[in-house]
Structures are given as structure tokens and as C-alpha cells.
Amino acid sequence: MTGLTRLGVVLTDRGSKYAVSGAPARSREEVDTVLAALKSDRAYAKATHNTWAALLPSGALKADDGESGAAMVILRMMERAELADHVIVVTRWYGGKKLGGDRFRRVGDATRAYLDHLGLCA
Template sequence: MIQLEAVVSDRGSRYAVSGGAVVGRAGVDVFLRDLKRQKKYAKATHNTWAVILSEEGPVRHDDGESGAGAVILKMLEREGLTDCVVVVTRWYGGVHLGGDRFAHVVTCVRAFLEAWRKAG
């Protein structure tokens, strides 16, 4: 598991990104369960994620951050990265960010992809 904390901070909201290799939807569920065992991730406002599974195809979940899962998925498709779940976590700071939240998701996924390449 790769975890990058404090990737973006904007108007009180904080963003982190996590990800790692998974096998099937069951692997995604295990990854998410392990991530949320850390209290701060369990208490986060949103844990948005996406993955392209070899056998099952693309899967995404917005976790209340409408459209964010699609942004992550599109980036994974461009990268051609399969069987690797990417989770963008947001702790809401009390101010609506509008479209800036999508730019922050992109920044987080880019940071993850760079770390993934270096680790691989």
C-alpha cells in the first residue's frame, strides 16, 4: 500500500491518496477495510476510489463526492493501470470548493501515479 498524506490543503479541506495492487472486487474490499482501520480514514468525509479490474472491468465509487470516482477512473484508463485501486480521501473543511475539488483529485492521483512508478 502506498499512502501519501497532506497532498493538498485548500480552505480547510485536506486531501490524501492511497492505493495498491488488488485481485478482483474482493481485493478492493479488503484494501478499503484495511485503509479504514486507520481511524482518521474511517472518519474522513469522503474515500472516493476507482480501479480497473482485469476480469471485471472498471469499478468506481464516489462516496458522496459526486463525480470524483469518474475522474480517478479516467486517469487510470489513460495510464493503462489495471488491478490497482486508487483512493482519494478528503476531510471536509467547512467551505465548498466547487470545481476546485476535481483539480485536487487530479493532483492526488498524479502524486500516486508518480509514487507507483518509482516503487515499481
């Protein structure tokens, strides 16, 4: 069991849908297990981007999954909230219209929804 929490789609913008998920993780192997569990759901496996960040005992890890710069948004918010030993994944299903810089705000909004769910401030 990964302890994966899926909040599902938390917002939409110009057709793009954003979901957020997360789980405790203390190693890269645990992050990979969480990602595999998430992608075992076909909808998440077919998503345009599964951007993630993790604060682990060994340091910070992140992956943009094609959404250049988005993982840093997640990572910075995790650092501000002091959420360690955890991974947060923001999933985007592209809706056909480019969002430009707004995509970073949407990643931040999704991450904030997850942190709020945990009772943390971003």
C-alpha cells in the same frame, strides 16, 4: 497483507485536506480488503469522503462516497496511465468551505501524486 501504499495528505485547499492511497487489486473482494485496511486507521474511517476507482480484469469499478463525479476523475486518469489491476483511493477531510469545481482538480492532483509515486504519467 494488502500492499496498501498511503502517501498521506498530499495537498490542502481552503481547509480541506486530501490524501491518496492505493494498492494492487484484481477483484472486488481485494478492493474491499484494501478499503477495510485503509479505514482501519481511525482518521481515514472518519474522513468525509473516501472516493475510489479500480481497473480490474472484470472491468472498471468506482465509488464516489458522496463526492459526486470524483471517482470518474480517478478512473480516467488510471486509464490514461494504463494502470490496471489496481485501486486508488482519494480521501478528503472537509475543511468547511465548498470548493465547487475545484474539488475535481484536487482529486486529479492527488491521483497524479500517486501515479507519480509509481513512476507513471497521468
